[in-house]
Amino acid sequence: MKHSAESLRQMKSTTPIPMLTAYTAPIARSLEKVGIPVLLVGDSVGMVEMGFDSTRHVTLEHMEYHVGAVRRGAPNTHIIGDLPYDSDRDPETALRSAQRLLEAGADSVKLEGPKYDVIRHLVSSGIAVVGHTGLTPQTATSFKQVGRDQQDAARVVEEAERIAEAGAFMIVLEHIPDALADTITRTVPVPTIGIGAGSACDGQVLVINDAIGMGEKWPPFSRQYAYVGKAIEDAAAEYAHQVRARTF
Secondary structure: OOOOHHHHHOOOOOOOEEEEEOOOHHHHHHHHHOOOOEEEEOOOHHHHOOOOOOHHHOOHHHHHHHHHHHHHHOOOOEEEEEOOOOOOOOHHHHHHHHHHHHHHOOOEEEOOOOOHHHHHHHHHOOOOEEEEEEOOOOOOOOOOOOOOOHHHHHHHHHHHHHHHHHOOOEEEEEOOOHHHHHHHHHHOOOOEEEEOOOOOOOEEEEOHHHHOOOOOOOOOOOOOOOOHHHHHHHHHHHHHHHHHOOOO
16 A cells, blocks of 8 residues: 555654665566555656766756656555755745646655745645755755754754654655764654664665665765676676677
8 A cells, every 4th residue: 555645654753664766667666566665756866877966957857757757667655756956946936846746646745955935835735745954965065974063963953843843744864973863853753764864763765776786886874785787787798798709
């Protein structure tokens, strides 16, 4: 049964939530098959699939394409669609953008940063919203850990609290100290999903390409459970050998 925003909210402090990104139908199909309850179609697609050097190059049209592909692959899984850079710059623009992602197949949308008025507007319009604080790649100037000093930690806590107050049903905490994520998780009334934020969060999310070893560079906080990139190289090399040897 597909989770709703409310059923995911009710998992707070009771049932850990495993989440993975997905960008294609075959990957989404595999993840649904093993029961991953939430798939995030992240704007990370720009860097791990499209070859961009930043998520800021990802457009709403790109996101619609990938949300649609993931929905076709995982018709019974809750899908979160990322609002790409500048598509949520004000409440009305965000609403139009969110509606397009829902029409493409998303069940909810995620946006980065302390955009409380945008979150309130989306929620009041009937759209389920996931917040995101800590490291926010769309606007970050580096990928260093966030919230390491007292002042920055207080800022992240306040952002998380206000994102929840604005109506988000879940909050992603990215690349912050474990103790800070623990504090936020115990403070806010909605599930926290960590990525490089320790084990105290209510759930975890990984970029699927990192998890399966599809690529050449991975963030320091990622975990790899396979090395698919090497398997592809080996398969392609063997195929080329057979063609050249006329044994194919």
